[in-house]
Amino acid sequence: xxxxxxxxxxxxxxxxxxxxxxxxxxxxxxxxxxxxxxxxxxxxxxxxxxxxxxxxxxxxxxxxxxxxxxxxxxxxxxxxxxxxxxxxxxxxxxxxxxxxxxxxxxxxxxxxxxxxxxxxxxxxxxxxxxxxxxxxxxxxxxxxxxxxxxxxxxxxxxxxxxxxxxxxxxxxxxxxxxxxxxxxxxxxxxxxxxxxxxxxxxxxxxxxxxxxxxxxxxxxxxxxxxxxxxxxxxxxxxxxxxxxxxxxxxxxxxxxxxxxxxxxxxxxxxxxxxxxxxxxxxxxxxxxxxxxxxxxxxxxxxxxxxxxxxxxxxx
Amino acid sequence: xxxxxxxxxxxxxxxxxxxxxxxxxxxxxxxxxxxxxxxxxxxxxxxxxxxxxxxxxxxxxxxxxxxxxxxxxxxxxxxxxxxxxxxxxxxxxxxxxxxxxxxxxxxxxxxxxxxxxxxxxxxxxxxxxxxxxxxxxxxxxxxxxxxxxxxxxxxxxxxxxxxxxxxxxxxxxxxxxxxxxxxxxxxxxxxxxxxxxxxxxxxxxxxxxxxxxxxxxxxxxxxxxxxxxxxxxxxxxxxxxxxxxxxxxxxxxxxxxxxxxxxxxxxxxxxxxxxxxxxxxxxxxxxxxxxxxxxxxxxxxxxxxxxxxxxxxxxxxxxxxxxxxxxxxxxxxxxxxxxxxxxxxxxxxxxxxxxxxxxxxxxxxxxxxxxxxxxxxxxxxxxxxxxxxxxxxxxxxxxxxxxxxxxxxxxxxxxxxx
Numbered sequence: 212x213x214x215x216x217x218x219x220x221x222x223x224x225x226x227x228x229x230x231x232x233x234x235x236x237x238x239x240x241x242x243x244x245x246x247x248x249x250x251x252x253x254x255x256x257x258x259x260x261x262x263x264x265x266x267x268x269x270x271x272x273x274x275x276x277x278x279x280x281x282x283x284x285x286x287x288x289x290x291x292x293x294x295x296x297x298x299x300x301x302x303x304x305x306x307x308x309x310x311x312x313x314x315x316x317x318x319x320x321x322x323x324x325x326x327x328x329x330x331x332x333x334x335x336x337x338x339x340x341x342x343x344x345x346x347x348x349x350x351x352x353x354x355x356x357x358x359x360x361x362x363x364x365x366x367x368x369x370x371x372x373x374x375x376x377x378x379x380x381x382x383x384x385x386x387x388x389x390x391x392x393x394x395x396x397x398x399x400x401x402x403x404x405x406x407x408x409x410x411x412x413x414x415x416x417x418x419x420x421x422x423x424x425x426x427x428x429x430x431x432x433x434x435x436x437x438x439x440x441x442x443x444x445x446x447x448x449x450x451x452x453x454x455x456x457x458x459x460x461x462x463x464x465x466x467x468x469x470x471x472x473x474x475x476x477x478x479x480x481x482x483x484x485x486x487x488x489x490x491x492x493x494x495x496x497x498x499x500x501x502x503x504x505x506x507x508x509x510x511x512x513x514x515x516x517x518x519x520x521x522x523x524x525x526x
Numbered sequence: 527x528x529x530x531x532x533x534x535x536x537x538x539x540x541x542x543x544x545x546x547x548x549x550x551x552x553x554x555x556x557x558x559x560x561x562x563x564x565x566x567x568x569x570x571x572x573x574x575x576x577x578x579x580x581x582x583x584x585x586x587x588x589x590x591x592x593x594x595x596x597x598x599x600x601x602x603x604x605x606x607x608x609x610x611x612x613x614x615x616x617x618x619x620x621x622x623x624x625x626x627x628x629x630x631x632x633x634x635x636x637x638x639x640x641x642x643x644x645x646x647x648x649x650x651x652x653x654x655x656x657x658x659x660x661x662x663x664x665x666x667x668x669x670x671x672x673x674x675x676x677x678x679x680x681x682x683x684x685x686x687x688x689x690x691x692x693x694x695x696x697x698x699x700x701x702x703x704x705x706x707x708x709x710x711x712x713x714x715x716x717x718x719x720x721x722x723x724x725x726x727x728x729x730x731x732x733x734x735x736x737x738x739x740x741x742x743x744x745x746x747x748x749x750x751x752x753x754x755x756x757x758x759x760x761x762x763x764x765x766x767x768x769x770x771x772x773x774x775x776x777x778x779x780x781x782x783x784x785x786x787x788x789x790x791x792x793x794x795x796x797x798x799x800x801x802x803x804x805x806x807x808x809x810x811x812x813x814x815x816x817x818x819x820x821x822x823x824x825x826x827x828x829x830x831x832x833x834x835x836x837x838x839x840x841x842x843x844x845x846x847x848x849x850x851x852x853x854x855x856x857x858x859x860x861x862x863x864x865x866x867x868x869x870x871x872x873x874x875x876x877x878x879x880x881x882x883x884x885x886x887x888x889x890x891x892x893x894x895x896x897x898x899x900x901x902x903x904x905x906x907x908x909x910x911x912x913x914x915x916x917x918x919x920x921x922x923x924x925x926x927x928x929x930x931x932x933x934x935x936x937x938x939x940x941x942x943x944x
Contacts, residue, residue: 252877265905268878270740288912291737292730298708301743301766302556321742322764327556374556399607399706401615429917432730436886437909439895488896490888490909502917509607511561512620 225269225277227348239261271318278345284314285379288432289405289500294322296430296505297375297401301327306369306376306393308332308362309387313342315377320346320354329355330369332362362386369393371445379405384418391422391508400508407501415504424506431502438493443484552702554791560606562704564598566789569705571714577705577715579870580785587616593700601704612700621701650675669699707787709760716756716784724753724784725859726886730914736760736881739855743768748848748871750774750858755782757884767793772848773800774871776861801846806848806870812841852876859884864894872903 226234230244239257241264244257251268267273272287285293293315299305303323310316310333319329333339339359346355360368363382366389376390383404394400402424404415412429419427562568569577572593580588582598589595594612601610601618610618650672658668705711711727735757740774741747741764749775751757761771765847775782780800804810815838821833851874858867864883872881881904885891891909898904 221743244749250877252879258657266878267905268876270880272738272740272880287737288730291733292914294737295709295729295733295760298710300555302769304556318737321740325768352597395558397605398557399560399605430920431915433913435913436912437892437911439892439899439909441896488892490892491897492911507607510605510606512608519930 223267223273223277225274236264238264257482271321274317275314278312278314278317279295280312282309282311284312285318285405286314286434286497286500288434289503290315290318292430292432293377293403293405293503294318296503297377297403299323299375301325303327303375305374306332306367306373306390307327308333308378308380310339310342310357311379312338313345315379316342316355317347317349319349319377320351324354327354330358330367330373331355332358332360332367334359334361362389367393371396374398374400375401376400377405378403381411382414383411384414385431387415387418387422387424394508396511398510402506402508404504405501406504407499409502412502413506419504419506424508426507427504427506429502430508431499433497433499435492437490439488439490441486441488444487445484448482560706562604562606563599564602567707567787568709569707570647571703571705573699574703577718579715588701590702592743593702598704604704606704606706609701609703612702623911648672648676680929698720707789711782711787712759712787713756714766715787725851725861725884727753727756727859727884728914729911730912731884732757732760734910734912735857735859735884737882739857739882741765741855741857745769745854746852747771747858748774748853748874750856750860750862750871751782752776752862752886753784753861755780755784755858758782759785759788761857762790762794762798763788765794767791767797769797770847771798772844772853773798774806775800775802778802778804780803799840799847801841801844801848805845808849812838815839848874853879855879856881857884858882864890865897868894878905 224234224236226243226246228243228247230247232243234241234243239259239262241255241257245258246266249266251266253266254263255266256263275284275286275290278284296526297303297305299319299322301323304327305319305323307316307319307329308331310331316329316331323329331342333342336359339357343357346352346357358368362380363385367386370392372395373393374395376393378386378390383406387402388401390402402419404412404419406412406415416427416429562582567579567581569579570588570590571577572590578590582588582602584598584602586598587595588598590612595616596610596612597616602622609621611621612618653671655668657670709732710729713724713727713732717728718722739747739761741761743766746769747765747766749758749759749761749771752775758771758773759782765771771783774783779802782798782800785795785798805812815835817835820828820831822863833927840862853875856871856875856879858864858881860867864885867883868881875881883891883894888909888911895907895909898907
């Protein structure tokens with residue numbers, strides 16, 4: 212059973228519960244046997260009672276925070292926007308390539324459960340194995356099929372099956388023909404190509420257009436954090452008092468030097484400025500991840516219908 | 527006591543808004559085809575780019591103003607994705623939808639150095655065009671004629687040619703595209719129409735709320751939605767009919783207007799429960815329902831009585847579910863002060879569950895964040911802002927250039943309840 216331990220935002224770890232094990236971190240020693248049976252959200256003291264941590268309910272979003280980075284992963288901004296744009300929900304059938312570290316795969320599985328399915332392809336054998344293990348450990352094997360495959364050479368081997376395709380590949384244009392065949396052919400579908408470089412986007416767009424995809428659009432989504440602080444707000448009056456205090460101090464020092472004795476203490480001016488709650492953007496922020504290129508797959512038309520090719524008419 | 531329908535007109539209106547469904551429009555999202563169906567909402571995208579929303583009824587016609595009319599029976603049953611051109615006033619033919627004109631690398635040597643902005647270059651006058659229309663010339667042919675009559679069309683770069691064609695198309699062609707309502711297309715429509723009604727919520731922010739709240743099948747979620755139901759719609763879709771969405775709404779009756787445009791199945795609609803801010807408090811005693819002997823009521827009275835009884839029992843059930851607690855998350859997009867909402871609803875959340883509060887004004891959330899920190903009951907309160915840029919395909923000589931169209935930002939807050 213998976214739980215997440217939370218000591219601070221930067222210090223979170225996934226733990227699989229096992230009564231024989233103990234978890235150690237800089238805040239102390241924590242026995243699994245003490246954790247089992249506790250409610251999510253419990254503040255758990257360490258074995259000697261001096262440190263503590265929180266036991267968190269696992270979610271794909273927390274998993275994205277803690278997943279071992281075997282490749283560059285997808286973060287919330289992209290995950291959430293793609294999920295909406297590809298129209299994903301319980302029952303959706305998706306094709307993903309490559310699997311990478313499985314960050315997005317976990318999120319997808321959560322969204323399409325209980326009756327959807329994710330077919331995910333990974334070129335690198337070790338990574339494919341590691342991802343498969345994660346999915347099994349997290350009880351997602353029914354929802355996810357992992358295949359180790361060179362999709363550029365061999366394609367996906369899937370036809371007439373999926374509602375949506377997500378390509379996170381260096382050369383998505385080489386996979387688009389095979390992706391096109393994977394869609395349920397009689398139904399509108401959506402595709403997303405995830406590419407860090409503009410040149411990749413250009414080629415992907417050209418390929419999508421060539422293969423008859425429409426509504427080709429490109430987006431970029433970023434999330435900026437806001438730091439919240441409480442700051443005291445001083446007025447000009449306070450500034451004047453401050454100078455007077457400094458001058459007082461100087462005068463006292465001079466008097467003491469002159470008379471060789473301690474002068475009387477001047478009354479301390481109490482400063483009690485009001486507090487203001489403020490926010491600011493941190494100086495360092497997460498930058499560009501990738502461009503998201505979306506397009507729509509059009510269903511194959513019934514034969515009886517007459518089609519007019521708009522583009523050719525204009526030549 | 528008079529039992530006129532007019533006794534509670536808003537009541538029955540709301541009942542229809544969410545609960546009505548017609549067997550004929552029950553469509554499984556995940557079938558092999560997605561077809562345009564009778565008695566369902568559909569967006570019609572016009573050549574001008576404007577979008578018209580229509581509840582399609584068979585055996586009727588839909589007017590698209592100057593672009594013409596069409597018979598609903600001609601598109602009902604067709605799959606989504608294709609466009610149609612109107613000819614002969616109300617007949618239609620299918621047109622292949624093209625993304626953008628794939629403009630070849632420009633070998634023609636054309637650039638805009640020699641183009642002079644001179645209206646006399648277009649030889650066809652407005653009257654000439656009107657005459658062509660009267661003579662029965664169709665949209666695509668008119669556009670061809672307009673291009674032919676432009677004396678320096680050839681001198682334009684390929685890119686500006688495509689732009690010119692697109693402009694003329696939006697004026698003369700009679701092509702429309704039926705678009706299926708999805709969370710994205712529904713958001714797009716309402717955001718363009720009246721963004722303040724949805725509290726200026728952008729789709730990237732809405733998406734983040736849905737993902738961060740872990741909205742999924744079998745979840746039990748509390749939602750405070752003052753965006754006409756946009757947020758609730760997203761949550762309902764992610765639950766897919768499994769689990770419960772409990773919406774706490776402003777006013778005596780909910781205003782989740784947007785939900786119906788999604789053409790949700792009965793299963794999905796049934797996952798929604800609603801309570802007003804007044805109804806959630808135990809001390810606010812509801813007038814107990816006056817149960818009557820149903821066998822003694824007339825046909826007409828019985829129908830009305832049963833509806834009122836169903837409404838009353840729904841409210842009681844929703845209250846029971848709320849007070850039982852253990853909800854999986856709280857989502858808020860409301861005019862009301864978040865701290866007061868938290869104080870009221872957080873007791874009903876299970877441990878370590880996400881709380882996502884949206885507000886267009888950062889300052890409101892800054893106060894909430896401080897409140898959360900002081901209370902000690904919340905882990906990791908964080909304020910985030912989302913930026914979304916859409917890029918447009920463009921052309922500068924031989925290089926493709928992407929030009930940023932717009933930048934938007936939103937404020938969202940995320941916290942974990944410890």
